[in-house]
Amino acid sequence: MKSDVARAELMACVFARNIADGELAALGAASQVPMAAVKLARRMHAPNLSWLCGGSGAINSELPLLLESAADYRNLFGAEYRYSMEDAVDLQMRGRPDIVFLGGIQVDRFGNINMVCVGDYRNPRMRGPGSVGLPFAASFRKSFIYLQHHDPRLLVEKVDFVSGPGHSPDRDKWAVPSSGGPA
Template sequence: MTSSHRPVDIMTCAIANMLEDGETVFHGVSSHLPMVAMSLAKNMHAPDLVHLNIPGGVNPSSIAKASYSSAGAELLDSGEAYFPLEEVFDLSMRGRLDVAFLGGIQFDINGNVNASVIGDYHRPKLRLPGGAGSAVLIPTAKKAIIWRVKHDPRTFVEKVDFVTTRGNLWKIVTPLCVFEFKNGKLHLDTIHPTSSLEEVRANTGFELLYDTVRYTPEPTREELNMLKKVDPHDYRSIELK
């Protein structure tokens, strides 16, 4: 397939359409893309979605000034209530956090996530931030969605260098495709219309598992128009610049 849409817009709309009305959803720092996707969902099909974030601003009225971090004071100042970060972890451990957006550096076919080191743990080539919220939220949130703006064989590897956390993933969204974790393995869910099976295979370091080749729906005109309203500064593409 071919498409004139930007991969980042396909990713954002795909993530938005994973969210359901009434769900309680959390994003962390440096999470512009999922933050925009949450706002898109809330303005399109999920008006009762509950938006939680690191500053603690519940359902911020606008993300248009969320600036560089997706964790700034704007989200708190425009929120309708305050829900501190420690309560988010407690909510998740009590089984009441529907969706958590999280990151990682390496992933393997068994759903292991590495956010700790590249290379040997004791003498790493690169030491990463570590598990932080992922170690708690991936195992405890009802649905853990990971987004990653890079898709290459160094990111999707045969075996991660270190297991920061594992299991309970739901989806991984990249500029090329969507993976779904089921039956203990990552399966190819959909390929973006800007990519191809051959490109996904060439950039994935493990065997692709799939039943049929399916494509991610292209953004609708209504979705693209709403994206311009909720994200006029194109924060969703910050990580890709």
């Protein structure tokens, strides 16, 4: 049976259902699906939800169109507030966001995420954008790992570099003990 609902639309609906009114959500750069989810949640059941729009510096962007990246500066148009990178890091270090949506260039069975490089760190086969806020994500109450596609190069036995800790046995070295880890 063919469905008229795209996978990305279904993912946005599932994410939106997991967002509660009054929460603070943080989105990374490649976050079109989570942007759709927070906008849907605000309209359907969570009008007091606030969301940090990636690297753009926008809070609660009401831009009528859905951009490919939360880091796109156009998210500033119609935003309730603009924050600096220092503000974002401060909020993340304090574990303030309640929910975060994460992706990566590698994800392992423990939910560890790599955004730094594939291969040896000193001589990588590929470089990623860097860890940005991923090290802090382990301290957030709800972390969702989402992937647009499943590929053996993406879903690996063990990540080459831990940018964001999941549920690995070494988690206590990196994470706040009270945090639950990614879903």
